[in-house]
Amino acid sequence: MRVIEKISEAGALAQRIREAGKTIGLVPTMGDLHQGHLSLIRQARKDCQQVFISIFVNPTQFGPSEDYNSYPRDLQRDKRLAEKEGVDIIFAPSPGEMYPEGYRTFVEVEKLSEPLCGGSRPGHFRGVVTIVTKLFNIIRPHIAYFGQKDAQQAIIIKRMAHDLNMDIEIKVLPIVRERDGLALSSRNQYLNEAERRAAPILYKSLQEAKRMIETEERRSRNIIHRMEEMIKREKLAKMDYVAIVDGETLEERERAEGKVLFALAVWIGRTRLIDNLALELD
Numbered sequence: 001m002r003v004i005e006k007i008s009e010a011g012a013l014a015q016r017i018r019e020a021g022k023t024i025g026l027v028p029t030m031g032d033l034h035q036g037h038l039s040l041i042r043q044a045r046k047d048c049q050q051v052f053i054s055i056f057v058n059p060t061q062f063g064p065s066e067d068y069n070s071y072p073r074d075l076q077r078d079k080r081l082a083e084k085e086g087v088d089i090i091f092a093p094s095p096g097e098m099y100p101e102g103y104r105t106f107v108e109v110e111k112l113s114e115p116l117c118g119g120s121r122p123g124h125f126r127g128v129v130t131i132v133t134k135l136f137n138i139i140r141p142h143i144a145y146f147g148q149k150d151a152q153q154a155i156i157i158k159r160m161a162h163d164l165n166m167d168i169e170i171k172v173l174p175i176v177r178e179r180d181g182l183a184l185s186s187r188n189q190y191l192n193e194a195e196r197r198a199a200p201i202l203y204k205s206l207q208e209a210k211r212m213i214e215t216e217e218r219r220s221r222n223i224i225h226r227m228e229e230m231i232k233r234e235k236l237a238k239m240d241y242v243a244i245v246d247g248e249t250l251e252e253r254e255r256a257e258g259k260v261l262f263a264l265a266v267w268i269g270r271t272r273l274i275d276n277l278a279l280e281l282d
Helices: 007-019 035-047 075-084 124-139 148-163 186-190 193-198 201-214 220-233
Strands: 002-004 024-029 050-055 089-091 143-147 169-173 237-246 258-268 271-281
Touching: 002 007, 007 024, 007 050, 007 089, 007 124, 024 035, 024 124, 035 050, 035 143, 035 169, 050 075, 050 124, 075 089, 089 124, 124 148, 143 148, 148 169, 148 258, 148 271, 186 271, 201 220, 201 237, 201 258, 201 271, 220 237, 220 258
Parallel strands: 002 089, 024 050, 024 143, 050 089, 143 169
Antiparallel strands: 237 258, 258 271
16 A cells, blocks of 8 residues: 555546556545545445545545544554555645645535535635546546435535536445444544433434434425424533525425435534435435
8 A cells, every 4th residue: 555645646546546457446545544535445445346445534625613623633643444345556745835825726516615614614614526527637536435424415516526527436335333323423523422322412413303204204394393302401502504405406495306315414512523415215
């Protein structure tokens, strides 16, 4: 396994791999690898002859008061996990390598970046789409892998790749959860013991929404009201948003019909967690 820090070296190596007729899979990450990341790597290993992962805590997707400086970083641990999973190349550039002095260009997907997390984190998706575009241009993967936990991000990346005519397949893999339903996230480690016990409320509220759907309740306002009631009963939880939106356009839906996304963001103590449930309904 090779660890590369320079854009020129990563790009040149990827070009040689392509010229040799081998397929490249890319798993973009911010490091602090967990089983969610590893599930993406395992799928890439099955699909592709060469597997790249990127490890880069991207400063442009963090707001001024967010956790960029405290975000978990442990490259040595990540290297051990990646090597065990059969990763061929880790691309781990510095911020200065990706955003050199005088950097001025950003990529933004309109409309899709505005609702849900876009409303709570202005500029977040501009940073995400910009760094993913750069990674795609450097490594030129045949397939790129993302997790369903970041559903809005995955929808935006798919739209960006389509709109910019990128010859890349985007694969979105299921959420990996703890036994109590909590979606895996690097930010889970911010939770103290009491907060960790409270955190599954996101999953529980989604399961309640699913139960309501199964009993033929399709009115979004009723489902959202019930989800909000559950979350309010958890003393350590504070709602950011609960929404039922179209699974492609992210527009709010009055009724849960067709391809829909149940999405929520909740503060547990000082930690903001997200989760979602995607369904295709008659």
